[in-house]
Amino acid sequence: xxxxxxxxxxxxxxxxxxxxxxxxxxxxxxxxxxxxxxxxxxxxxxxxxxxxxxxxxxxxxxxxxxxxxxxxxxxxxxxxxxxxxxxxxxxxxxxxxxxxxxxxxxxxxxxxxxxxxxxxxxxxxxxxxxxxxxxxxxxx
Numbered sequence: 001x002x003x004x005x006x007x008x009x010x011x012x013x014x015x016x017x018x019x020x021x022x023x024x025x026x027x028x029x030x031x032x033x034x035x036x037x038x039x040x041x042x043x044x045x046x047x048x049x050x051x052x053x054x055x056x057x058x059x060x061x062x063x064x065x066x067x068x069x070x071x072x073x074x075x076x077x078x079x080x081x082x083x084x085x086x087x088x089x090x091x092x093x094x095x096x097x098x099x100x101x102x103x104x105x106x107x108x109x110x111x112x113x114x115x116x117x118x119x120x121x122x123x124x125x126x127x128x129x130x131x132x133x134x135x136x137x138x139x140x
Contacts, residue, residue: 031067035060055080055125058140077140080124 035041046054058077065074066082075082091109 027067030060030064034064036064053125053128053140055121055128057128061140080121 033040041060044054044057046052047057056078059081062074062077062081065071065077066085071082
C-alpha cells in the first residue's frame with residue numbers, strides 16, 4: 001500500500017520548518033555572541049593541527065560582521081565566503097522556487113562547475129598561506 005502524497009508534503013513542510021528554526025537560532029547566536037570574544041564556537045581542526053589557514057578560516061567572524069552590516073570587515077575575515085553568498089542565494093532560489101511552486105525541479109549544477117568550485121577553494125586555501133603582501137588580503 002502506497003503512502004498518500006500529503007504525507008510527503010508534510011515531511012517537506014516539517015523539515016523546512018525545522019531547518020528554518022535552526023538557521024534563525026544559529027543566526028541569532030552569531031549576531032549576539034561575537035566569535036572573536038566567545039569561545040564556545042567550533043574550532044578549525046586543520047588550523048589547530050597545522051597552523052595553516054583553510055579556506056573556511058574566519059568564516060564565523062565574517063558572518064558575524066555581515067549580520068551587523070559590516071561588509072568590508074567581513075571581507076577581511078573571509079573574502080571567499082562574502083563573494084560566494086550571492087551565488088549561494090541564487091542557487092537556493094533556483095532550486096527552491098520550483099519546489100515551492102510545484103514545478104519541475106532543477107537537477108543541480110553540472111559536475112564541471114563543482115570541479116571548478118573545488119579548484120577555486122583549494123587555490124584560496126593555498127594562497128592564504130603564501131607569504132607576502134600580495135596575499136595578505138586573504139588572511140583574517
